[in-house]
Amino acid sequence: MLLTEFNPNAIRSEFPLLTREVNGRPLVYLDNAATTQKPRTVLEALEAVYTHYNANIHRGVHTLSQEATQAYEEARTTVAQHIGAPERESVIFTSGATAGLNLLANLLTERYLLEGDTVLVSEMEHHSDLVPWQLNAPRKGAKVVKIPITDDGALDLEQLQALLHRERVKIVAVAHVSNVLGRVNPVAEIARMAHAHGVLVVVDGAQGVKHGRVDVQELGADFYAFSGHKIYGPTGVGVLWGRRELLEALPPWMGGGEMVGTVSFEGTTYADLPFRFEAGTPPYIQAIGLGRALQFYHECNQQAVSEHENRLMRRGYEGISQIRGLRVLGYSPDNAGILSVTHPKIHHYDLGVLLDRMGIAVRTGTHCAEPLMARFGITGTLRASFALYNTEAEVDTLIAGLERAVGMLA
Numbered sequence: 035m036l037l038t039e040f041n042p043n044a045i046r047s048e049f050p051l052l053t054r055e056v057n058g059r060p061l062v063y064l065d066n067a068a069t070t071q072k073p074r075t076v077l078e079a080l081e082a083v084y085t086h087y088n089a090n091i092h093r094g095v096h097t098l099s100q101e102a103t104q105a106y107e108e109a110r111t112t113v114a115q116h117i118g119a120p121e122r123e124s125v126i127f128t129s130g131a132t133a134g135l136n137l138l139a140n141l142l143t144e145r146y147l148l149e150g151d152t153v154l155v156s157e158m159e160h161h162s163d164l165v166p167w168q169l170n171a172p173r174k175g176a177k178v179v180k181i182p183i184t185d186d187g188a189l190d191l192e193q194l195q196a197l198l199h200r201e202r203v204k205i206v207a208v209a210h211v212s213n214v215l216g217r218v219n220p221v222a223e224i225a226r227m228a229h230a231h232g233v234l235v236v237v238d239g240a241q242g243v244k245h246g247r248v249d250v251q252e253l254g255a256d257f258y259a260f261s262g263h264k265i266y267g268p269t270g271v272g273v274l275w276g277r278r279e280l281l282e283a284l285p286p287w288m289g290g291g292e293m294v295g296t297v298s299f300e301g302t303t304y305a306d307l308p309f310r311f312e313a314g315t316p317p318y319i320q321a322i323g324l325g326r327a328l329q330f331y332h333e334c335n336q337q338a339v340s341e342h343e344n345r346l347m348r349r350g351y352e353g354i355s356q357i358r359g360l361r362v363l364g365y366s367p368d369n370a371g372i373l374s375v376t377h378p379k380i381h382h383y384d385l386g387v388l389l390d391r392m393g394i395a396v397r398t399g400t401h402c403a404e405p406l407m408a409r410f411g412i413t414g415t416l417r418a419s420f421a422l423y424n425t426e427a428e429v430d431t432l433i434a435g436l437e438r439a440v441g442m443l444a
Contacts, residue, residue: 187364
């Protein structure tokens with residue numbers, strides 16, 4: 035049942051881990067951009083597979099295999115509906131966003147890149163959508179060029195347009211939402227610009243998939259990848275979606291069981307979508323858990339959740355910006371529930387350690403986005419990221435904790 039009025043205090047009881055204490059304090063978990071906690075319904079779905087119908091899928095005629103297969107394919111349908119995919123066959127289960135992006139970098143390099151071509155990658159990109167292109171593009175004599183960002187953390191669309199005119203671009207790789215800044219990139223506009231030049235658009239949706247409604251067709255993306263554990267699902271499972279005609283033009287990435295049609299020493303044929311990209315035993319239990327997580331997310335009203343997280347972010351910004359010396363990097367009121375904080379004299383790690391002693395879990399470091407850190411001339415940030423179960427009281431605890439920590443260290 036869809037909850038039209040979203041109440042984070044009421045929903046917290048669905049997350050068993052949130053009841054624990056850390057260092058004698060109630061846990062305040064604000065590391066949701068790294069991974070989210072799991073609701074009871076997801077934990078129960080995983081237990082149900084292991085205790086009632088665990089069997090390898092697509093291979094057995096016996097009852098357990100048939101039940102597991104049905105649940106796995108129902109999860110694929112749920113994912114397709116969640117991201118607005120026109121058909122379920124274009125949804126491929128992977129081990130995570132990193133696996134999907136590496137698959138694309140490998141196969142698109144082989145299929146589309148020639149010597150002298152360019153792959154454009156945003157300056158705010160996670161390493162998972164930069165390093166794979168650096169690994170693969172040089173194999174064909176192609177190069178990777180950054181799309182710069184502005185001083186306030188926005189993607190520089192004028193520079194993107196100039197690069198599309200100046201370079202021989204074949205692929206644009208961009209995050210839907212920055213995992214450091216929370217900046218929501220105008221993917222639909224980027225896609226229009228790129229497609230006008232015949233350029234493919236690869237979107238890292240690891241943070242964007244839980245930022246309200248996602249529709250890959252409206253975004254104009256050619257490919258979209260995300261991880262299950264970022265959206266209340268299990269680890270070890272992710273999704274790669276691609277336009278069907280593009281996926282069908284690509285060869286398999288890995289060989290093994292299930293991705294074949296027929297096999298002989300004289301030659302092998304390959305299965306249709308999506309199975310040609312799901313070699314071996316897929317993460318079927320994790321995928322079933324992801325399907326249940328997405329159902330849970332929808333029942334909570336995903337738009338209401340997004341608005342709630344945005345309110346928490348704005349409240350956090352208003353309080354943190356009043357603490358002397360603290361700076362919130364690339365803040366915009368339209369960002370997606372992430373605050374990255376720096377101090378000119380205090381190391382982010384020291385702040386994070388002191389917050390942990392107060393029971394507050396945040397992330398410190400470069401967040402796998404070193405080029406972005408270099409752009410702003412810093413070594414890292416303290417990052418607080420919000421989820422549907424976080425409350426205004428927890429934001430206030432964070433603000434008070436930071437004020438205390440800065441007072442101790444400054």
